[in-house]
Amino acid sequence: MAKASSQAQRRGGRPTQAEAAALHHRLREAAVRTFLENGYDATTMVAIAEAAGITKPTLYARYPDKRAVFLDVIPWAFSRAVQVDVDETVTDDDLSAALVAIGQGALRHALNPDIVQLHRIARNEAHRFPEFALSAESLGWAGRQQQVMDLLRRHAETGAIEVDDIELAAEHFLAMVEVLPARLADFGLYRSRAEERRRLLHAVDLFLRGVLPR
Structure with missing residues (x-):
């Protein structure tokens, strides 16, 4: 019972390092896909968040604006590819x-x-x-x-x-x-x-x- 309570508390609190890394990877993939499909001008923070399956506050917690997303994810996409x-x-x-x-x-x-x-x-x-x-x-x-x-x-x-x-x-x-x-x-x-x-x-x-x- 205590173990289940501890796991529930963790799910409601800060994500683990592994969970944060997985989220960042998913976010980057979604952002690259969105930029490639829509171009820079037509891409919005809302579209990136939706593609990644996260909320806008979660996205803004990592990036202040679309420019910051672009500067991070495009070089990352090149290096990965x-x-x-x-x-x-x-x-x-x-x-x-x-x-x-x-x-x-x-x-x-x-x-x-x-x-x-x-x-x-x-x-x-x-x-x-x-x-x-x-x-x-x-x-x-x-x-x-x-x-x-x-x-x-x-x-x-x-x-x-x-x-x-x-x-x-x-x-x-x-x-x-x-x-x-x-x-x-x-x-x-x-x-x-x-x-x-x-x-x-x-x-x-x-x-x-x-x-x-x-």
């Missing part, structure tokens, strides 16, 4: 295969409809959010660039490749693989999978020619 892909069948020993696998992950990210829409809304609202505009374009790159850097560093340490600047090399590799397909997707233009793979393999081959010892 670009979790680095790990292909268990590919080992780092095979540099070419590892770069192809990373490139495929980059393309999946670049051509994901939600990512395309996230980039679009971020660019459209950049004039209102200067602090967000500075990082919006790079949000999808950090984790994957680090993955390429780690891969190149391991091969450079064994003497398998020669790279003067690991960071720039990783950045240039991702630029070859991802940037143009992402820009085409902004305009609703998509190549076939076979065509994207042909270009990816060419990019990997071209990159390796630049880093393999002569």
Whole structure:
């Protein structure tokens, strides 16, 4: 009886840390979905609260206004959506295969409809959010660039490749693989999978020619 009373009291009091984290996650997901569906101007705090299944006071307890919600949830959506892909069948020993696998992950990210829409809304609202505009374009790159850097560093340490600047090399590799397909997707233009793979393999081959010892 005492245990049941204690649980009832907890439900009526402050949420646990786990409950608060779950609520924040649900709220963020609902806010991103609402912004993507309605755009920034048409989204309201009421709409966000309803989508999350919470009350307006609960939402306002976490965010003072819609601007604060946007600044929090859009970068979060980018970081969540670009979790680095790990292909268990590919080992780092095979540099070419590892770069192809990373490139495929980059393309999946670049051509994901939600990512395309996230980039679009971020660019459209950049004039209102200067602090967000500075990082919006790079949000999808950090984790994957680090993955390429780690891969190149391991091969450079064994003497398998020669790279003067690991960071720039990783950045240039991702630029070859991802940037143009992402820009085409902004305009609703998509190549076939076979065509994207042909270009990816060419990019990997071209990159390796630049880093393999002569």
